[in-house]
Amino acid sequence: MCWNSRHADQAANGGGTKECSMTISPTTDTTRRLRVALIGAGLMAKSHTLAYGALPTLFPALGAAPELSVLADVDDARAESGARQLGFSRWTSDWREAVNDPEVDVVDIVTPNWLHYEVAMEAIAAGKHVYCEKPLAITAKEARAMWEAAREAGVSTVVGFSYLGNPGVQLIKRLIDDGTLGDVWSIKGHFVVDANADPSLPRTWHYERSKAGLGALGDIGSHVISLVQALGGPITRVFGDLATVVPQRPEASGALSYGSKAAADAPLLPVENDDVATVLGRLANGASVVIEASRVGNGHPFDLGVEVFGSKGSVRFSQQDSYKVELFLRGEEPAVFPGTTTVTLGPGHGDYAAFWPFPGVTLGLHELKAIEIRNLFQAILDGTQAYPSFEDGWRVTEVLEAAERSSRAGAWENVSH
Ligand SMILES: NC(=O)c1ccc[n+]([C@@H]2O[C@H](COP(=O)([O-])OP(=O)(O)OC[C@H]3O[C@@H](n4cnc5c(N)ncnc54)[C@H](O)[C@@H]3O)[C@@H](O)[C@H]2O)c1
Incomplete structure (x- = not known):
């Protein structure tokens, strides 16, 4: 998008470039922005973020585009450097803060497995849609509770079976x-x-x-x-x-x-x-x-x-x-x-x-x-x-x-x- 608009500007103005916004992708006025909180800054944080970045280019007619809002990691340094490297606007070392942030629509859980249940249940209670890595939980009882809570709350969910x-x-x-x-x-x-x-x-x-x-x-x-x-x-x-x-x-x-x-x-x-x-x-x-x-x-x-x-x-x-x-x-x-x-x-x-x-x-x-x-x-x-x-x-x-x-x-x- 940036490349195209720069070249369109050059063509219209006879040279020179203009600033283009931080938009990572083509969007229209009808595109719904979905603000993402990513919980965890490890291996899969990178994979998910690459996919968010590619989404509007791959699926331009989707009608929704991600906004990388906040990244949470228990480790301060990982949270800060992760947010910077991956392109999130804000960071925190308290996942609860990110999950309950009113400026967040989707909670994406890429923490170690034992945290999936706790984070997802809090996200669902806060009315957020949830993307959670596999395996969904440590126990089937927890996983079932997660599914039932999401169904009752009417939020959308997806599991990272890739x-x-x-x-x-x-x-x-x-x-x-x-x-x-x-x-x-x-x-x-x-x-x-x-x-x-x-x-x-x-x-x-x-x-x-x-x-x-x-x-x-x-x-x-x-x-x-x-x-x-x-x-x-x-x-x-x-x-x-x-x-x-x-x-x-x-x-x-x-x-x-x-x-x-x-x-x-x-x-x-x-x-x-x-x-x-x-x-x-x-x-x-x-x-x-x-x-x-x-x-x-x-x-x-x-x-x-x-x-x-x-x-x-x-x-x-x-x-x-x-x-x-x-x-x-x-x-x-x-x-x-x-x-x-x-x-x-x-x-x-x-x-x-x-x-x-x-x-x-x-x-x-x-x-x-x-x-x-x-x-x-x-x-x-x-x-x-x-x-x-x-x-x-x-x-x-x-x-x-x-x-x-x-x-x-x-x-x-x-x-x-
Ligand atoms: N779908 C796939 O192909 C695939 C591949 C690899 C891993 N996974 C899954 O992704 C999840 C994450 O795996 P990973 O390899 O990225 O793990 P990782 O160990 O590389 O990263 C986990 C991150 O979570 C952070 N973390 C730990 N406790 C936290 C807390 N209380 N609050 C916030 N952050 C915390 C750690 O500091 C670390 O940065 C796991 O559930 C794993 O099974 C899926």
Whole structure:
């Protein structure tokens, strides 16, 4: 916008430039400004803010645009530098101040997991719309209360499951819903990373049961559960096997971020949640589910995939190769080269056209976050819930809890929904 107006001015005035406003995007008089309070200034604060910045450019007809109002972080220095770097007008080290600020419409929660419940409940009580990262809460009871409070207050909510908006996932959903794949017989999904494979990495909040909830299963497995339930419906029974393979890690100290190291002489503290999780499950329609989550999967820096097997064919999607899905349809194999077909994703698939006018470009996490925020803003304009809502977030936490119960008991467990 700035670039365009500067050049338009140059053309009109025969050279020279004029100041353009701080507007980050094209807006019109009818565009509704939604003022955002971001709670937390860590890794995901950056991703969300990049997406807010891109939103009006990607979705110019949306009718709503973000205003980065206030950033809150418990750490003064992080709050101040975060606000400056990310472009927020104000900062505070008291999240309650930000949440109850009358100049705020949307509360965006990117804190460690244990704070999601408290911040979201206060935001809902203050009548704010809420964007909350996953997993929605530490317990299913809290997550359900969050969903019920939001529904009763009539505020819009969205949970940061990120990948549900990928055009490849949207295509798979369409192939299931329109019957192309036939009856869904089984779904398998995995999210394996090696970000935590180094045992010398410090014991941050991610390894504490009370602060993170589950480990690999809650952190990244929750994405797979959200995908499975979005595609196949509710998971009703599970058999979980949760394992901690690095039982102790050195105490963390100082400011922490991904890749930071603990002091060489730091005392070792227990890891309180799972590094590797395998979950077998059943969907309401009887279909079989396999979910794998690992945060110590050496050699797999970022490996998220889902595969659906139906009575008429199968389809496979990998976030690493998110420009395509692999599709097999029984009876439609080409005679000469039978097997799967690569469907290259393009402007005809889901929200792809917002990003590129030609097919084959991989969409990454920051871009998917823009789709998520678009969903929230559209829901706010329409007075509805966004997708995926706090209800979807709560239903994932029920699966997490059932898997943990099952792992402890060594037996199948029903999932409450
Ligand atoms: N959707 C995704 O793909 C994705 C990816 C990574 C993380 N996440 C989720 O995002 C959330 C944040 O993760 P992160 O990696 O950004 O964490 P992080 O540890 O990098 O950042 C958390 C921030 O919260 C701040 N904080 C802690 N206590 C606070 C308080 N009382 N008030 C205000 N701020 C406080 C910390 O100082 C820190 O700056 C988590 O729920 C995580 O599960 C989602």
